[in-house]
Amino acid sequence: MGTASLQKANVIGLQKIDYKGNDSTLCAGCGHDSIASQIITACYEMGVKPEHVIKLSGIGCSSKSPAYFMNRAWGFNTLHGRMAAVATGALTANHKLTGIGVSGDGDTGSIGLGNFKHMVRRNVRMVYIIENNGVYGLTKGQFSATADVGQELKHAGKNELPPIDLCMEALIAECGFVARSFAGDPKQVVTLLKAALSHRGTAVLDIISPCVTFNNHDDSTKSYVWGKTNDDRINDFTYVPHQEEIMVEYEEGEVKEVTLHDGSHILLKKLDSKHDPTDRAAAIELLEEAREKQLFITGLLYVDNRRPSLAEHLRLGDTPLALMPFERLRPSRESLDKILDSMK
Amino acid sequence: MITSLQPSVHEDALASRPPVINDFSIRVATKNGSGSQTANTTLLRALFKMGIPVSGKNLFPSNIQGMPTWYTIRANKDGFIARRPSAEIVVAINPATAIEDYQSVETGGFFMYADDIKLQMNRSDISHYPIPVKKLATENEKDPKLRTYVANMVYVGALAWLLGIDLADIESALLFHFKGKRKPVDSNMKVVRQAHQWAAENLIKTDPFRVEKMNATDGLIMIDGNTAGALGAIYGGVTFAAWYPITPATSLADALNHFLPRLRTDPETGLPTYAILQAEDELAALGMVVGAGWAGARAMTSTSGPGISLMTEFTGLAYFAEVPAVIWDVQRMGPSTGMPTRVSQGDVLKVYFLGHGDAKHPCYLPGNVKECFEFGWRAFDLAEYLQTPVFVLSDLDLGMNQWMSEPFEYPDQPMQRGKVLTADDLKRLGGFARYRDVDGDGIGYRTLPGTDHPLAAYFARGTGHNERAQLSERPEDWENNMARLGRKFEMARKLMPKPIVQRVDDAEIGIISYGSADPAVEEARALLAQAGIKTSYLRLRALPLEQTTTDFIAAHRRCYVVELNTDAQMLQLLRLHAPEFATRLVAANHSDGLPLTADWISAAIRTSEGTAI
Numbered sequence: 001m002g003t004a005s006l007q008k009a010n011v012i013g014l015q016k017i018d019y020k021g022n023d024s025t026l027c028a029g030c031g032h033d034s035i036a037s038q039i040i041t042a043c044y045e046m047g048v049k050p051e052h053v054i055k056l057s058g059i060g061c062s063s064k065s066p067a068y069f070m071n072r073a074w075g076f077n078t079l080h081g082r083m084a085a086v087a088t089g090a091l092t093a094n095h096k097l098t099g100i101g102v103s104g105d106g107d108t109g110s111i112g113l114g115n116f117k118h119m120v121r122r123n124v125r126m127v128y129i130i131e132n133n134g135v136y137g138l139t140k141g142q143f144s145a146t147a148d149v150g151q152e153l154k155h156a157g158k159n160e161l162p163p164i165d166l167c168m169e170a171l172i173a174e175c176g177f178v179a180r181s182f183a184g185d186p187k188q189v190v191t192l193l194k195a196a197l198s199h200r201g202t203a204v205l206d207i208i209s210p211c212v213t214f215n216n217h218d219d220s221t222k223s224y225v226w227g228k229t230n231d232d233r234i235n236d237f238t239y240v241p242h243q244e245e246i247m248v249e250y251e252e253g254e255v256k257e258v259t260l261h262d263g264s265h266i267l268l269k270k271l272d273s274k275h276d277p278t279d280r281a282a283a284i285e286l287l288e289e290a291r292e293k294q295l296f297i298t299g300l301l302y303v304d305n306r307r308p309s310l311a312e313h314l315r316l317g318d319t320p321l322a323l324m325p326f327e328r329l330r331p332s333r334e335s336l337d338k339i340l341d342s343m344k
Numbered sequence: 345m346i347t348s349l350q351p352s353v354h355e356d357a358l359a360s361r362p363p364v365i366n367d368f369s370i371r372v373a374t375k376n377g378s379g380s381q382t383a384n385t386t387l388l389r390a391l392f393k394m395g396i397p398v399s400g401k402n403l404f405p406s407n408i409q410g411m412p413t414w415y416t417i418r419a420n421k422d423g424f425i426a427r428r429p430s431a432e433i434v435v436a437i438n439p440a441t442a443i444e445d446y447q448s449v450e451t452g453g454f455f456m457y458a459d460d461i462k463l464q465m466n467r468s469d470i471s472h473y474p475i476p477v478k479k480l481a482t483e484n485e486k487d488p489k490l491r492t493y494v495a496n497m498v499y500v501g502a503l504a505w506l507l508g509i510d511l512a513d514i515e516s517a518l519l520f521h522f523k524g525k526r527k528p529v530d531s532n533m534k535v536v537r538q539a540h541q542w543a544a545e546n547l548i549k550t551d552p553f554r555v556e557k558m559n560a561t562d563g564l565i566m567i568d569g570n571t572a573g574a575l576g577a578i579y580g581g582v583t584f585a586a587w588y589p590i591t592p593a594t595s596l597a598d599a600l601n602h603f604l605p606r607l608r609t610d611p612e613t614g615l616p617t618y619a620i621l622q623a624e625d626e627l628a629a630l631g632m633v634v635g636a637g638w639a640g641a642r643a644m645t646s647t648s649g650p651g652i653s654l655m656t657e658f659t660g661l662a663y664f665a666e667v668p669a670v671i672w673d674v675q676r677m678g679p680s681t682g683m684p685t686r687v688s689q690g691d692v693l694k695v696y697f698l699g700h701g702d703a704k705h706p707c708y709l710p711g712n713v714k715e716c717f718e719f720g721w722r723a724f725d726l727a728e729y730l731q732t733p734v735f736v737l738s739d740l741d742l743g744m745n746q747w748m749s750e751p752f753e754y755p756d757q758p759m760q761r762g763k764v765l766t767a768d769d770l771k772r773l774g775g776f777a778r779y780r781d782v783d784g785d786g787i788g789y790r791t792l793p794g795t796d797h798p799l800a801a802y803f804a805r806g807t808g809h810n811e812r813a814q815l816s817e818r819p820e821d822w823e824n825n826m827a828r829l830g831r832k833f834e835m836a837r838k839l840m841p842k843p844i845v846q847r848v849d850d851a852e853i854g855i856i857s858y859g860s861a862d863p864a865v866e867e868a869r870a871l872l873a874q875a876g877i878k879t880s881y882l883r884l885r886a887l888p889l890e891q892t893t894t895d896f897i898a899a900h901r902r903c904y905v906v907e908l909n910t911d912a913q914m915l916q917l918l919r920l921h922a923p924e925f926a927t928r929l930v931a932a933n934h935s936d937g938l939p940l941t942a943d944w945i946s947a948a949i950r951t952s953e954g955t956a957i
């Protein structure tokens with residue numbers, strides 16, 4: 001990052017440095033840190049106002065990440081596996097805020113699986129990132145539920161149990177934005193983050209994020225080497241913010257255009273796309289195939305913004321519940337008298 | 345003697361007794377799920393409408409249909425409405441429990457029963473009234489499914505005749521029950537009238553029990569504690585509620601769902617000024633409440649013991665990250681699933697210290713429905729002021745049963761958000777430290793997410809932190825923070841409602857109690873006074889305990905702590921609070937799943953005082 005880029009102001013007049021967090025205390029080279037910097041980049045480039053962001057997490061190395069980006073946003077490092085519930089409450093109390101959640105594969109795939117699926121089912125508008133390393137980092141190297149069959153860890157030995165695919169779980173819970181990516185592919189992570197931030201409801205990003213300390217040996221399916229050599233992008237797309245016109249020139253039929261909830265667009269190059277991300281059944285099938293053949297597919301698996309968000313479902317108005325003036329909250333004395341009279 | 349007897353010779357003798365007016369208990373034995381609730385609450389409200397002090401208690405099983413259930417009504421002209429251990433009037437509709445019900449009738453009372461119940465009836469100390477429940481029900485209702493419901497109205501009509509309850513009062517009670525809908529009222533009244541007439545023509549009254557109109561309930565309302573609590577929350581400005589179904593707390597959320605749309609739909613926008621979510625479990629319910637409270641909502645949840653267990657970790661987080669939350673625990677009998685439809689005050693210790701590590705919480709202890717309402721709204725002000733989870737410890741008896749009460753008072757003070765900094769404040773101050781004790785009361789200043797100032801944000805966490813909400817494992821930061829939380833808790837001690845004290849001149853004995861035990865204690869004091877034992881009474885209304893209670897204990901030779909649990913939980917807290925008087929505190933705890941009775945309390949105290957009869 002050169003000084004020049006630091007000086008450049010974004011659409012709301014902020015510099016990249018305004019999106020900075022604390023210095024990371026994670027292991028040098030940890031995938032989670034790379035994702036934190038992509039969150040900074042995406043928010044800076046999109047002109048997200050940090051004061052309008054809440055960043056939440058559970059417990060784990062991954063869940064420490066919110067401290068490492070956007071110090072001007074409100075952070076809440078909650079309980080192991082329980083960020084989904086806290087986010088649901090916070091974003092219902094103030095549905096005008098932008099929610100970014102960071103979790104781990106243990107946090108989401110084991111202890112928090114139930115809460116996660118219910119949040120997706122409710123379609124809370126937020127970006128939910130799983131920094132997936134197939135291992136429990138913070139408790140020092142136990143298998144997580146996303147570890148592939150046959151994977152080996154120094155202390156834990158060999159994993160014999162089938163993995164939980166969190167993209168599949170999200171899809172089954174009718175998530176309207178499901179993507180998988182790789183911390184070693186910053187460009188794709190940033191593009192997906194931007195699209196996710198424009199989504200109407202819950203956007204789930206399962207980002208393979210190598211744990212350099214416990215699970216980065218070459219034959220680990222969650223390692224840098226494995227990712228670099230096996231990353232199989234299912235699509236290539238450009239994100240066009242809603243303020244900008246679509247400038248890219250393309251031939252009829254060459255590109256598929258998907259409009260996101262906030263008016264921004266995704267342009268998918270049809271030519272090298274193996275997958276139509278508006279087809280839910282195809283997405284499920286693709287994940288099934290990837291599981292069978294142990295393919296490391298990345299990209300936008302599914303997008304659909306038809307389902308209303310929880311806030312829409314609850315018919316929340318312009319004033320967030322949290323900021324409602326008190327005169328709108330306490331019914332009149334007469335209304336109480338009327339109820340009490342009816343109890344006589 | 346067998347069934348379908350006309351009054352016997354003995355009953356002629358019974359009939360010559362002087363009348364007993366407005367002083368009896370009724371015990372109705374039916375099958376769960378048979379719709380007897382309508383009949384029972386109709387009787388209750390009819391007596392209430394006649395101006396007679398009453399209470400009704402549903403003693404029901406954990407079951408949807410078929411298991412035995414009892415409903416007890418106590419009418420008492422002197423206003424003593426605690427449960428009685430037995431009843432003078434027993435109505436038996438359920439053959440499965442008829443023997444037990446028959447034996448339970450108090451001497452001098454009467455047994456009214458469905459005439460198809462086959463039973464050896466050989467008591468000469470009570471009156472017997474068989475009634476043709478099936479016959480009258482069949483005549484009135486073609487649909488066999490509805491017949492059981494209608495059957496319950498038969499005993500209402502027959503009892504109305506026997507006791508002299510005005511049919512107009514039954515009708516207005518039914519109108520109340522069916523919210524003014526004429527059709528169900530008429531069809532039920534038809535059965536009531538027929539049964540009434542049948543009784544007039546076929547029964548010879550040999551018992552002394554009668555009702556007479558009074559004016560002791562003028563201006564009073566009758567309501568359950570959960571509805572009262574929900575209304576309190578609504579007038580306290582609740583904006584967010586999350587809950588998970590559990591007896592006996594469900595009806596609190598039901599009442600929120602019932603009243604919120606009518607009371608809190610914004611007249612201008614037509615949109616709700618609240619959100620209520622049925623969570624996937626209690627863990628998520630409190631998680632949502634913590635998220636909402638942190639973001640600035642007035643957030644609450646309501647649950648019972650098992651739910652409280654699941655809320656443990658989040659309570660600790662809210663305590664330590666200092667997030668306001670209101671948590672209702674409508675207590676039922678544990679441990680574990682225990683007796684889920686029976687009352688207990690068994691969560692006192694657990695809730696007071698809920699969480700791991702050093703955590704403690706302000707707890708309201710409502711003793712009546714009026715306090716359920718009042719604490720319902722006050723809890724939000726306190727939670728926001730102290731920035732901490734605040735509990736309301738109700739129980740099944742208070743929460744689910746109907747209670748007479750003076751009408752609730754409209755909140756007498758404006759809502760208080762406590763110390764919240766706005767963007768303008770921050771401009772003026774040039775920043776803030778979230779957990780700094782600026783005012784010496786242990787309470788820091790907070791900001792709400794979204795506040796438009798670059799220095800407004802802070803990082804909430806359950807991990808160790810310094811004044812600036814930064815992660816810290818420095819020993820002095822930890823100790824300073826815990827000491828500040830301690831000062832904050834001292835504020836709670838000052839702000840919580842004081843106990844209600846009734847000092848009796850030269851009484852050497854004190855009674856300390858709380859919650860739904862109150863009516864039984866009041867009546868027990870009257871019984872004890874008759875036996876020459878004067879007692880003072882302190883009713884706790886909140887935790888933490890404070891000086892009033894210490895002074896009360898100091899002023900009495902012995903203090904009996906009356907409560908509904910097995911481990912004498914409040915007694916233990918009292919001993920911690922006033923160790924210098926530990927030996928003056930005597931356990932008078934009882935827990936069998938049923939609401940306390942005055943008889944038990946006075947017997948326990950008399951035994952202990954060596955004056956038992």
Ligand SMILES: Cc1ncc(C[n+]2csc(CCOP(=O)(O)OP(=O)(O)O)c2C)c(N)n1
Pocket residue numbers: 059060061062063080103104105106107108131133135136137138139144
């Ligand atoms: C209720 C509870 N149980 C256990 C723990 C201990 N714990 C902390 S982090 C963690 C696992 C984290 O794994 P993951 O979510 O994959 O995050 P990573 O560290 O791998 O990024 C566990 C089990 C805890 N904090 N809370």
Ligand code: SF4
Pocket residue numbers: 025026027029030031032061062133137138210211212213214
């Ligand atoms: S242990 Fe693994 S997951 Fe945790 S910080 Fe180190 S590299 Fe990252």
Ligand SMILES: [Mg+2]
Pocket residue numbers: 060104105106131132133134135136137144
């Ligand atoms: Mg992990």
